[in-house]
Amino acid sequence: MSVGVIMLVHTALDRAEQAIRHWVDGGCPVVVHVDQKVRPADYAAFVGSLADLPDVRFCKRHACDWGTWALVEATQSAAAHLLESFPTLQHIYLASGSCLPLRPVPDLRDYLAARPETDFIESTTTADVPWTVGGLDEERFTLRFPFSWRRQRKLFDFYVRLQQAVGYKRRIPENVVPHMGSQWWCLTGRTVAAILNDPKRTVYERYFRKVWIPDESYFQSLVRLHSTKVESRSLTLSKFDYQGKPHIFYDDHKALLRRSACFVARKIWPRADVLYDSFPVAMSGKEQFTEPNPSAADRIFAQAVERRTLGRPGLLMQSRFPSSDRDNAMTAGPYSVLQGLGDVFEGFEEWLAKTTGATVHGHLFAPDRAEFSGRGPLFAGGLSDNAMLRDYNPTNFLINLIWNTRGTHQAFQFGPRDTQDINWMVAKDTDARISVVSGAWMIPLFKARQEFSDLRKEAARLQQIEHEHLKILRSPYTNARVRVQSLAEFVLAPMDMLQLIVDEMSEQTHPRLTDVPQMADLTGLGAFLQDLRNQGMHPFLTGDFPANLERDSTLQTPRKPYLVR
Amino acid sequence: MLTPGPRLSRGLFATSKLAYRLRWKRRRLLFRCLRKRHQLALRQDRTTLIKPDSILAFCCVRNEALRLPYFLQYYRALGVDHFLFVDNGSDEGTGTYLAAQDDVSLWETSESYKLSRFGMDWLGWLQMRFGHGHWCLTVDADELLAYPHHATHGLRALTGWLDQQGRPSFGALMLDLYPKGPVEDHKYHAGDDPLSxxxxxxxxxxxxxxxxxxxxxxxxxxxxxxxFFASESARAPTLNKVPLVKWHRRYAYVTSTHQMLPRHLHDVLGTGAMSGILLHTKFLYTIGAKSREELERKQHFENSALYGTYHDDLTQNPDLWYAGSMRYESWQQLMELGLIAKEDWI
Structure with missing residues (x-):
């Protein structure tokens, strides 16, 4: 007999029995440790069901909790029992009741027979691994952990902090260099015997008893003292989530498990009938000697961890609702907010859409309705143009719009006539690209043939609103990319800002713009502003617009729009 | 009236005061459930079939003979072991049909649905009595639960995963499904998949x-x-629910399954925590007749009068479809859209 198996069983005894039969059929004796917490009647039935197998033994039982010393004791008892009954074993494989052999047991025996001196055990020092469940890495070996992390979390945390505060440090026994790794190993019988019969075993036990998660460090550390050849990897395919809980394999993982070519996998869902019916499965011909390749499954596990820890930025849903104070990117991708440009140019939206290929909306937050691109009543995802529906939760409306159109750049017009409720959210959002021509709202007023006193009142109101908005854009909380120019500056060199807007919307540097939209006729605007001034209003956001300014195409001074922050 | 806003942060005093108030509210709710148990008449008792690890479904129905055959088939396949129904005055054979099912226990009452907190008092008593320690699914007859991997991983796998993560509850969003074209033009026969x-x-x-x-x-x-609620957005139906809970006899649903006490049970947030969807089959062709009946019975919603126009609209055989409507395909599609999330469950 070359390979013996230790099996730790807690639940799903029927599946454990099935696994034991696989091992015994493959010619491996098995010593079973059944958790003390299994009810006596169930235990008796379990023992009875295996009575027909002479090579199955049961060892002394311990009550096992996750991550406790009892798991090591159980392994020790079972190992001692196994070596006593079958002293000539070349290798000992540690498995659990929810392990399933994926390849025929004789394959494993051949594999191990070809490597008689090798100990397969994942064993690395704390400095080299990123597993820090509970925020503890090196300290798991230098503090004491008498309380259960699962059941006495508060005491556990308190005691850790107390030890850190007083600077307590345990002395690590001489010669021992703490290593850790997967609990599931396959060691040579000689190494296991050496660990069990070590004259300093009681010293090591006293130390490891109070270490954090000893079942992942006791054998992993001591093997370094006794082994001649350690191969630091586990032959059992076993994956853990970021909290250190094992991933469970279900029926739909059949192909993945087969691809991994591992000898044993854990943890198998007890009701995964397909898996239990199809494995172990013989490899054909040459594949019989394939090396196990647990990394075959790595990609989907890496994706899973990413999904869990990062989530999907820009998504608001029933189970994801980040607080706006913590997250910088509140939307799913970059979008442009254009303020005033639609007033300066005629047909600006159409021109921009044609030039950049982006989706260009009108005033999404106009008081009467959301002016979607194309002006339909509904837009992507079922967003309605109804202003009341939109204003019930305007930030969520915008976040939904960007999420629903992921992959296409969105741009919309904005201005002081619109609902202003989104201003803070947009300013804080790193995805927002805000371009403002301040005071451009003056142009429609100037064009409107209305009572001058009404115009004056309206101008004052709009200026106040835009001023408040600009204050937000200049605040230190703003993360958006912002550029602001006054109307007077802008008309002198409109191409500079347009070029920047077009470049960032099409995500590539555009060749220098040749096709330029038609600018509104501003003849007389200077005089209009002067009239306002004469009436006692101060239109400061339009900038310094000379009363007699006539637009001059040769006046292309190379001024750059300035960037706020 | 509630207004949209960020999560409130309260001081220590306010927090304790609210917690105290809600504790008493929970006790009041539980007491209501206890009192209302007298309104229930046992019609068919098969509760001896409930095993310690059975997954239970609780459901209050009225004239749902059309939906129930598929409902039972769907949830049996998903892994519900026993159904506990309250029949609230059906008059078209719903009770007889349910009583004949092998895995159903049935209670009857003709008392007011509204005064029983829309059935929650009755179900609350049954949950207290039979649900303690079980994973309990509380759904309406027009709700079908879907979640990541639901086709391959039954409810037992889901609850096993939730147990492993130490989570006592599972959130799901109601997703209203509708046909393409006027709703009453699409006939449906009992036993068919309503999603067809x-x-x-x-x-x-x-x-x-x-x-x-x-x-x-x-x-x-x-x-x-x-x-229906464009001009009264705040009145639009609430869609978040907590239909699946590892029950304790001290738990109570507040309004439908939208909110729960203690509150941590409906806190299903994370960076996209595992969540599901309740496929809502409300808009079968019978919706017009049901709404007309509802206008007379006035048993739904807190202020039935305010929802009069809603039910009026529903009787006009509306077409809810538009060019941006999406055809339902699978849970993967819902996950891609960001309506459900599967976290790191592989």
């Missing part, structure tokens, strides 16, 4: 805000908000 008729849904117009008292995320939107 109700093929479409609104993919991306759900809005969320914090509920200022219960601290849960309050989600509204979808086709009903778009079509």
């Amino acid at each position: 008729v109700l093929t479409h849904f609104d993919p991306g117009n759900y809005r969320a805000q914090w509920h200022p008292i219960y601290d849960n995320l309050w989600v509204q939107g979808g086709v009903r908000a778009r079509r």
Whole structure:
């Protein structure tokens, strides 16, 4: 007999029995440790069901909790029992009741027979691994952990902090260099015997008893003292989530498990009938000697961890609702907010859409309705143009719009006539690209043939609103990319800002713009502003617009729009 | 009236005061459930079939003979071991049909649905009596639970995963499904898959805000908000639910399964925590007749009068479909759209 198996069983005894039969059929004796917490009647039935197998033994039982010393004791008892009954074993494989052999047991025996001196055990020092469940890495070996992390979390945390505060440090026994790794190993019988019969075993036990998660460090550390050849990897395919809980394999993982070519996998869902019916499965011909390749499954596990820890930025849903104070990117991708440009140019939206290929909306937050691109009543995802529906939760409306159109750049017009409720959210959002021509709202007023006193009142109101908005854009909380120019500056060199807007919307540097939209006729605007001034209003956001300014195409001074922050 | 806003942060005093108030509210609710048990008459008792690890479904119905055959088939396949029904005055054979099922226990009552907190008092008593220690699914007859991997991983796998993560509850969003074309033009026969008729849904117009008292995320939107509540958005139906809970006899649902006490049970948030969807088959062709009946019975919603126009609209055989409606395909599609999430469950 070359390979013996230790099996730790807690639940799903029927599946454990099935696994034991696989091992015994493959010619491996098995010593079973059944958790003390299994009810006596169930235990008796379990023992009875295996009575027909002479090579199955049961060892002394311990009550096992996750991550406790009892798991090591159980392994020790079972190992001692196994070596006593079958002293000539070349290798000992540690498995659990929810392990399933994926390849025929004789394959494993051949594999191990070809490597008689090798100990397969994942064993690395704390400095080299990123597993820090509970925020503890090196300290798991230098503090004491008498309380259960699962059941006495508060005491556990308190005691850790107390030890850190007083600077307590345990002395690590001489010669021992703490290593850790997967609990599931396959060691040579000689190494296991050496660990069990070590004259300093009681010293090591006293130390490891109070270490954090000893079942992942006791054998992993001591093997370094006794082994001649350690191969630091586990032959059992076993994956853990970021909290250190094992991933469970279900029926739909059949192909993945087969691809991994591992000898044993854990943890198998007890009701995964397909898996239990199809494995172990013989490899054909040459594949019989394939090396196990647990990394075959790595990609989907890496994706899973990413999904869990990062989530999907820009998504608001029933189970994801980040607080706006913590997250910088509140939307799913970059979008442009254009303020005033639609007033300066005629047909600006159409021109921009044609030039950049982006989706260009009108005033999404106009008081009467959301002016979607194309002006339909509904837009992507079922967003309605109804202003009341939109204003019930305007930030969520915008976040939904960007999420629903992921992959296409969105741009919309904005201005002081619109609902202003989104201003803070947009300013804080790193995805927002805000371009403002301040005071451009003056142009429609100037064009409107209305009572001058009404115009004056309206101008004052709009200026106040835009001023408040600009204050937000200049605040230190703003993360958006912002550029602001006054109307007077802008008309002198409109191409500079347009070029920047077009470049960032099409995500590539555009060749220098040749096709330029038609600018509104501003003849007389200077005089209009002067009239306002004469009436006692101060239109400061339009900038310094000379009363007699006539637009001059040769006046292309190379001024750059300035960037706020 | 509630207004949208960020999560409230309260001082220590306010927090304790609210916790104290809600504790008493929970006790009042439980007491109501206890009192209302007298309204229930046992018609068919098969509760001896319930095993310690059985997954139970609780459901209050009225004239649902059309939906129930598929409902039972769907949830049996998903892994529900026993159904506990309350029949609230059906007059078309619903009770007889249910009583004949091998895995159903049935109670009857003709008392007021509204005064029983829309059935929650009755179900609350049954949950207290039979649900303690079990994973309990509380759904209406027009709700079908779907979640990541639901086709391959039954409810037992899901609850096993939730147990492993130490989570006592599972959240799901109601997704209104509707046909393409006027709703009453699409016939449906008992036992058919309602999704073969109700093929479409609104993919991306759900809005969320914090509920200022219960601290849960309050989600509204979808086709009903778009079509019937545009001018009264705050009244649009609530869509967030907590249908699956590892029950304890001291737990209580507050309004339908939207909110729960203690509050941590409906806090299902994370960076996209595992969550599911309740496929809502409300818009079968019978919706017009049901709404007409509802206008007379006035047993739904707190202020039935305010929802009069809603039910009026529903009797007009509306077409809810539009060019941006999406055809329902699978849970993967819902995950891609961001309506459900599967975290790191592989």
